Amino acid sequence: MGKRRRVAERRSNRPAVLGAMTAVVAVGAGLGAYLLYDGGAAADARTATTAGHRAVKTGPLTAAEVRTASTRFLTAWQQGKVADAAAATDDTAAAQALLTGYTKDAHIKDVTLTAKPATGAEVPFAVKATVSYQGHSKPLAYGSSLTVVRRASDGRPLVDWHASVVHPELKDGDTLVTGESGTPPVKALDRHGGELTAAKYPSLGPVLDGLREKYGKKAGGRAGVELRVVRGKASKAAKLSDKTLAELSKGTPGTVKTTLSPVYQAAAEQQVAKQDRSSVVVVRPSTGEILAVANHGHGFNVGFQGSLAPGSTMKIVTSTMLFEKGLVTPEAEHPCPKTYKLAGWTFHNDADSEIKHGSFKLSFGASCNNAFIDFAPKLSNSDLTKEAQQVYGLGMNNWSIGVPSFDGSVPVQSGAQMGASLIGQGGVRMNPLNMASVSATVASGVFHQPYLVSPDVDHRTLAKAARTMSAKTQGQLKEVMRYTAAYGTAVKPMAGLGPDSGAKTGSAEVDGQKKPNGWFTAYRGDLAAAGVVQAGGHGGDTAGPMVAALLKMGG
Template sequence: MRSGAKTAVIGGVFLVVAGGVGYGAYTGLVGPGAPNTSAEVRTGPLTAEEVDGAAKEFLTQWASGKDASAVGQLTTDATAAASYINSFREEARVTSPVITPGVAVGTRVPFTVSATVTFEGKSAPWEYGSELTVVRGQTTGRPVVAWTPSVLYPKLTTATRLVTGEASAPQIDAVDRNGVELTAEKYPSLGPILNELREKYGKDAGGSPGIELALKADESAAGAADQPADQTLVQLAEGIPGKLTTTLDATVQGAAERSVKTFSEASVAAVKPSTGEILAIANNRADGFNAAMLGKQAPGSTMKIVTAALLLEKGLIGADKAAECPKDASYMGRGFTNLNGFSLDDQPFSTSFARSCNTAFIKLIDDVGDDSALGKEAAEVFGIGLDNWKTGVPTFDGSVPATAGGEAAAQYIGQGTVQMNVLNMASITATVKDGAFKQPVLVAPTLDNRQTATAARTLSPAVAQQLRRMMRITATSGTAATAMSGLGGDKGAKTGSAEVDGQETSNSWFAGYRDDLAAAAVVQAGGHGGDAAGPVVAAVLGAG
């Protein structure tokens, strides 16, 4: 993993247990390359015997403590494999692994590892599963293991490393705004966030570090800066955890966790409009990425909230003023249409907003007279795109880059170069509800005296009132009505569907508020905003 890794072997006895179908035929170790003893370079698909033999040979030699260079020779990248195997033994301090192969599926062979992690007289067991793939060597034709760091541990990459030693930060006992304990076991979406909070606030929270095996960013590798905070895998000795109070609400968080599980690849965020406090963050994604706070996607028609604010401030529309909504429109050579080609005649702009009429927005961009005006509105009123949010953990703060022509028009309806995540859209919705931008926060700024972001100006009362009225109409009789029908109180919403190149079905977006709670959600390939993301948001708003 690192060029300075030593070649000495640390540890006790290493074993391979032949537990998979096909391995019973092997009664002892075979020499390197034994499945292909002919001088002729073999080609063609691998046989089951070749897959079994190559996998067993690699796993046996890795577990037995053989010189890492020799083990590396059994892979497609001998140098890299040897370095990682060396580090697995010396930096991760993994000893006495028992590796049990599973049943091969084609050229893929799953296996489990049961080992001990040892450091300065402390030890703890470590068990996990991984898999390898056998391929034919390009030059030798010999069956070998396709090298990738994830063979040694599934989450290991070229930008991370496994290290055992004193923790870089103390553990934390995180609690919600009411003192309810927050754990990754009960609230899985909070796992990456709790790691970030621990890394930043562990010492400030009054804890002391323990000894652990952790997955860390490899600071010498490309992409290290994009890696999440250290992830504890095995704790050898407990430190003293510090207590950290967050702005989260366990009830709302629980609703968010349940709602995103209804759909694959879904994210939701909820904030308190009057304060900017984040009440919930949840993701249901195969890759474990915190897309709710770090995602970058086109938000579709939920962006029309910002566009409507711009047009209202320019005096180009009024909620009750008639607006053109033809079935199609164009700007600077780029054409736009409405869903299923609908049009509206002699209707107020609030109806175009509630029905999500694209052309009603596109028709007015020429009257604005500044193709970059939308980005200015997003930054000056909604705090978007300034890259200065300090929530307490890393976030992407949205982006509406300056552009021109047809690309600028696409931004008006949340397509093109606009990039948002659901925390951004929840904040935008909260700004409309409150009338002023309050930067989202996950922990109180007083904890570390950080300066939160502010917006250059607030919405005028008249504009804010019209925006809320249009969002209420959308929630009661427009495209968001079905999703919001079960909610009472002061409510408003906006739906969105964002087209993605190469994706047959659009992403489903939804933003809404109810009293002093605002939320936004996205469901990848979920279709119309009210169909998938809408129920997710409604469930969260209903828990507030």
């Protein structure tokens, strides 16, 4: 009798579930039929009750738990039960705010969600809905996904909440809004007057968004009605622009002319299509005009906004400093030891190579690290920072190119980190735009701030460098970069480009990454370019051919 009573007590604590454990439930036209497996009942079946407290479920999620948690969330969202949907996530407040705005601010209705087969804890799903605003209506269809996680406090499976669950273009803190756009659309033109579109040049999506944000109100257009992503604080700090997802009624676009070359832009798009995670930028040294920018991944403009260690391409800036200080000349004998110890760190060259009796030019051309780190004891902590700022205009956060950009960073550092900065590691961060500008400055002898839209359009002031390198220093830099292109690590991609060219390769190590980021920057006549292939390996083999192909097109 006692045993039967205990069994009855345990059963009475369970939620009422049809068929003792499971029930087939239709969860809406889009979701189809799922086997509803209640998390609480399942937990009872697999965990013990001790002293009146249920043990916390741990371990990997089961397929049934993933189905149940995702179905609970998607069903509630589809039915407009925002509070229930939010309660099925691990951040109820953030989920409720965004899902409420989905209806009230974005004016999205008639939502149908169709779940697809899960991959582990990730559940992709399709969204079909209608956007309606003041007599304007448009169908909306897109794909998204969610991930189910186990809450640590009680082991309950919940949807891991991020704004991207609602729409993949959303970052946390962003919102969706439908209405008259605050910014009229723009028609962007290349330097010859041809229209620039993301359909023709896929890499230009973020650029076109940035142009609209900056020039929409100035270019004479009229706003339309649209569904758009409005960026939050974090996205704005990352310099992401608002993004249009659907136009309910077209506005009248204004016109903005850019410096982009249709020939170079098309060629740059072709180059980055060949390699994953590749980016390239082409500029004109005599003016600073940006002729092309292209990225293999089109969602984020690494070319303008990336923040990556530039590796040995930074040795151009370091060499400028060493030449100006009179610490070395290209022909001076300067060894490059296999290892070098600085402030407790031991620095190595690639493949533990060494140069015992070579010139500095040879070390530059071979990209021998310790030939540069060897100068660290003779430098102050701020020398490289000042050189980058004063001669190359880097790290001042004052470039105004016409769209959002990152202007590079060369922080003041000490000890081993300062030594690492000399070879483009440590805290140094750049992108292809920055490094193309470095080569352009060497080519012309003067820093011209890169720009995508002429300052004549809006009378903005371009950044200027505090001083110009001497003709002697420029000559020395051209000598070592020309040597690198003719005999050093850049010889293969630069073959046939002639004497009026120079280059520098780079490989930047990244923690947890098997291969380094491959960098390459070069100039030829009145063209300069730089590229990076993330996790691609040595720059001469990856980014080099991409950059050289663009330079070979001529002026």
